[in-house]
Amino acid sequence: MLPVIDRAKLYMNEARIIELPKIIDERGNLSFIESKHIPFEIKRTYWIYDVPGGEVRGGHAFKEQREFIIALSGSLDVLVDDGKTQKIFTLNRSYFGLYIPNGYWRQMLNFSTNSLALVLCSTSYNEMDYVRDYQEFKKAKSDHAK
Numbered sequence: 001m002l003p004v005i006d007r008a009k010l011y012m013n014e015a016r017i018i019e020l021p022k023i024i025d026e027r028g029n030l031s032f033i034e035s036k037h038i039p040f041e042i043k044r045t046y047w048i049y050d051v052p053g054g055e056v057r058g059g060h061a062f063k064e065q066r067e068f069i070i071a072l073s074g075s076l077d078v079l080v081d082d083g084k085t086q087k088i089f090t091l092n093r094s095y096f097g098l099y100i101p102n103g104y105w106r107q108m109l110n111f112s113t114n115s116l117a118l119v120l121c122s123t124s125y126n127e128m129d130y131v132r133d134y135q136e137f138k139k140a141k142s143d144h145a146k
């Protein structure tokens, strides 16, 4: 018998956009998230708002935490760095979210006026899980690759 491939698990280690359901309705559209849409169990949710023009947030990596970022309103860019390659994802629709596995450096920038970014996390808040020094992050990635 062929093994059943769980697509969510297959791409667990890749930062990528996930499209959420969208119910189009002339009274106003509706989107939603169920646990099956993202590759982790949600332990915490926070949101970022009232960001002054030109500000940058979130320059760090997580050892364990995986996350899913949605621009509920407005737009922002998320720079994702795996230690070798950097990619910028633009979030500007509330039915697209960016999944970021643990072990990626990420920054949030170019917030539009009145943007509202929702972040779903796989862990409770734990300062010990942060890597806030970019050189330390790079070193951990290259040590891991050996």
Ligand code: TYD
Pocket (backbone or CB within 6 Å): 044, 046, 057, 058, 059, 060, 125
């Ligand atoms: P932080 O994740 O460091 O944000 P950024 O990387 O954008 O600067 O969080 C900023 C502060 O908020 C930090 O002192 C910890 C606190 N915080 C919590 O207490 N709980 C949370 O869930 C988050 C995300 C942050």
